[in-house]
Amino acid sequence: MKLDDDIHNYYEQLVLERITTLGLNKTKSQDFLADLCCLALNQVPPRYIRYEVDMAFYLPINERQQMEMNVEYAVDKALRFLEQNMKKKKSE
Template sequence: MPNINNYYERLVVDQLWNMVQKSKEPLTQDFIDDVACLALNRLPSCYVRSIVDKSSYITDQIYQEMENAVTEAIKQAIEQVQLNPRGQRN
């Protein structure tokens, strides 16, 4: 099996981890997982063999654009999960 990763997964996980650390309310693992999946579905894929290699080949501007896209995707995913919580889904 190839050793590849979606670079956006790392960006989403990092931002969600920071969000969890700063949150005053406990966030369930289901909530975090749902937000991660929905956010990743809103983002393009960016497969890499090494996350470190990818980081060294992109400009600061492109990295910031990717971070901004991740922030927006997470924001929209949170809104979607809050509108349709897991316990209320059919």
């Protein structure tokens, strides 16, 4: 069994969905998006799964909504942090 192919953190998908919803995948560089993902994912607890379908059938709707709210907050916070750092670097 290869752990990296069989198991992944469900929050990764939620973070990518949030980035797409905000349109950041069209306006930001790959390096920026990678940093954004790392910062956001470090703010939420890991939720490891094997198959996406498991989450669709077994995750209560209120828990899914809470996870989405957590991701919105984490991505927004990470975005503010990165944008502030970019402004600092430009002013130096």
